[in-house]
Amino acid sequence: MSEPTPLQVRDFIAAGLPCERCEVEGDGRHFFATIVSTAFEGLARVRRHQLVYAALGDRMREQIHALSMKTLTPAEYAADPSAPDKNLHH
Template structure:
C-alpha cells in the first residue's frame, strides 16, 4: 500500500486536512491536521480517520500510528 493512497483517502474524508504520512507498505505513521478536529477528543478524531480508511484498515494496513491536531494545536507544538 502506498502512502499517497492513504493520504488521498484521509484528505478526501477529513475536510481541509493536511496529511503527512510515512511507512513501509504495511506499517504507517501519520500526522493529520484539520480544523474539523476542533472540539473533538483524540478518540473521536481517530475514529474519523479509521472510518475514512474503511476496509483498508482490515485488509491492507497492518498498523497505523497517528497524531491528530487542529492547526492551532500543531502551531503550539512547533
C-alpha cells in the same frame, strides 16, 4: 491486494476527511500519519482517531496493518514545536 504506499494512504485519508495538512510515512503495512484538520476541533483524541478510521473504511482492515497517528487542529499544529516545517503543504 497490494500494499498501499504512504501517498495512497494520505489520499485515502484526505478523500474522507477535510485536512489542512496530511503527511504519511510508512513501509506498506505500518504507517505514521500527522493529520491537521478543523474537523478535530473540540474532539477527544479517541474521537479524532475514529474519524480517520472512518475515512479509511475497509482499507484499515484489508490493506493497512497498523496506523499510528498524530491528530491536531490547526491551532494545535501551529503551537506544536515538534511539527514538521510549517511552510510545506501536504
